[in-house]
Amino acid sequence: MKVLFIGGTGLISGACTRLALERGMELFLLNRGGKPDAAPGATVLVADAHDEPAAETALAGHRFDAVVDWIAFTPDDVERDLRLFRGRTDQFVLVSSASAYRKPLVDWILREDTPLANPHWDYSRNKIACEERLMCALREEGFPGTIVRPSLTYGDTQVPLAVNSWERPYTAIARARRGAALIVPGDGTSLWTITHNSDFAVGLVGLLGRPQAVGQAFNIMSDEVLTWDEIYRQVALAAGAEPRVVHIASDFIAACLPGMHGTLLGDKSVSAVFDTTKIRRFVPDFRTATPFAEGIRRTVAWFDADPARQQVDARLDARWDRLIAAYQRGLAGAVAALADEA
Numbered sequence: 001m002k003v004l005f006i007g008g009t010g011l012i013s014g015a016c017t018r019l020a021l022e023r024g025m026e027l028f029l030l031n032r033g034g035k036p037d038a039a040p041g042a043t044v045l046v047a048d049a050h051d052e053p054a055a056e057t058a059l060a061g062h063r064f065d066a067v068v069d070w071i072a073f074t075p076d077d078v079e080r081d082l083r084l085f086r087g088r089t090d091q092f093v094l095v096s097s098a099s100a101y102r103k104p105l106v107d108w109i110l111r112e113d114t115p116l117a118n119p120h121w122d123y124s125r126n127k128i129a130c131e132e133r134l135m136c137a138l139r140e141e142g143f144p145g146t147i148v149r150p151s152l153t154y155g156d157t158q159v160p161l162a163v164n165s166w167e168r169p170y171t172a173i174a175r176a177r178r179g180a181a182l183i184v185p186g187d188g189t190s191l192w193t194i195t196h197n198s199d200f201a202v203g204l205v206g207l208l209g210r211p212q213a214v215g216q217a218f219n220i221m222s223d224e225v226l227t228w229d230e231i232y233r234q235v236a237l238a239a240g241a242e243p244r245v246v247h248i249a250s251d252f253i254a255a256c257l258p259g260m261h262g263t264l265l266g267d268k269s270v271s272a273v274f275d276t277t278k279i280r281r282f283v284p285d286f287r288t289a290t291p292f293a294e295g296i297r298r299t300v301a302w303f304d305a306d307p308a309r310q311q312v313d314a315r316l317d318a319r320w321d322r323l324i325a326a327y328q329r330g331l332a333g334a335v336a337a338l339a340d341e342a
Contacts, residue, residue: 001209002026004062004089006049006081007070009038012095012153015197016068017042019205030058052080059084066208068093074126078133082143091144091214093207094134098151098219098274099124099267111275112149112217120266131217138215147217148204151272154295155197156302157309159235162192162228162268163253163260163320165313170303174312175320176241183320185250185264188229191271195222196290206283213282219274222288228268234293238300248327256323 008017008029020027021041029039033046047058049071067089072078078094085092101110102117116131118124137143154160159169163183175182203220207213226234229245236243250269254261280286303309 001065002028002063003208004028004030004045004064004067005070006030006068006072008042009035010070011155011158012150012197012200013068013070014038015155015201016204019198019201020208023205025205025208028062028064030055050077050080052084055080055084059088062088064089066091066093068095068204068208070095072130073123075129075133078130078137082133082137086141086143089144090211091146091209092134093146093148093204094130095204096131096147096149096217097124097127098149098221098272100128100131100149103266103270105270108271109273109275110219112219112278118266121262123262124266135215144211144214146207146213146215148207148220149217150200151193151195151219151221151274152268153195153197153200153221154299156299159296159299160194161232161235162264165316168311168313168316170310171313171317172235173239173300173303174310175317176236176239176244179242179244180321181244181246181324182232182236183253183324184228184232184245184247185253185269186228187247188232188245189227190269191225191273192228192231192268193221193225193272193274194231194292195220195288196292196295199286199288199290202289203279203283203286206286207279210282216278216282218279218282219276220279220286221274221276222292223276224288224291225273226292231292235296235300238293238296246324246327248323252327253323256326257319 003025007013017039027042029042030045032048033044045058047054049055100116102115116128131147134145138145152160159172161172162185164172200220232245233243250264254264
């Protein structure tokens with residue numbers, strides 16, 4: 001099977017690249033070639049996908065059984081893909097996001113037919129628009145689109161907490177190890193689903209080349225559901241630290257750290273439990289092989305193996321300390337102000 005990944009060297013896509021190669025697929029990557037050693041065995045077509053003429057030149061003479069776009073974030077990206085891949089592939093897979101499901105929730109479990117709407121996060125609204133454009137192309141011209149919706153996915157290089165630095169994720173491990181509190185949004189009892197990238201890869205790669213998947217959307221995530229308190233506890237234990245958290249309301253966090261408005265109020269502050277019946281029906285070998293307790297131990301070990309990986313986001317670290325201090329002062333003041341009414 002001849003497959004093209006647009007991107008293919010990221011946190012999630014890299015795991016899918018490795019599995020596709022292990023399964024003997026003829027894999028091509030369309031990217032800028034910035035990580036030449038990231039995918040040994042794949043053929044790299046060097047071009048920036050956002051430079052359409054350069055991408056067209058790199059793709060000349062190629063036709064693929066399946067194409068996966070890992071970096072389509074706006075409808076304009078999908079329009080470009082339609083122009084590039086009409087008549088050039090039998091299946092086009094758009095990687096969307098489970099954050100697209102309607103917020104606030106109206107049901108406790110999220111299925112593929114749950115309505116899509118997110119008033120809090122531009123990222124999610126753009127993913128919804130991408131999906132709509134792809135399905136419109138399917139209806140109007142038969143363009144062979146498939147949609148996959150991952151939830152929060154991690155691997156060796158990422159510590160997937162609700163409040164952490166995505167660019168320097170060791171920050172949370174460093175805080176836990178020095179005894180500083182980690183911030184948990186809400187009261188810590190919201191249910192959340194975190195998926196190891198190797199498990200996600202089984203679902204996505206298993207869909208490639210399946211004509212039955214065209215026109216379909218799929219949840220691809222773990223069936224292990226944990227509270228945020230438990231997730232934080234397991235991260236601390238993996239780091240060899242005593243779990244220490246402070247619970248702060250999500251709207252309080254978003255007001256103080258506006259950059260977190262979308263990712264909290266539009267995603268991680270609400271429970272996320274998914275029905276994965278459909279992906280297991282289409283890909284029978286899909287299952288959760290890496291429970292979070294095991295996966296996060298591997299993540300911590302990866303950081304511990306090389307001090308160069310142990311980078312801390314000092315600015316965010318300090319802001320979290322100030323946020324916790326401000327919250328605790330406000331709480332103490334409120335308790336004092338209402339003490340005479342107790």
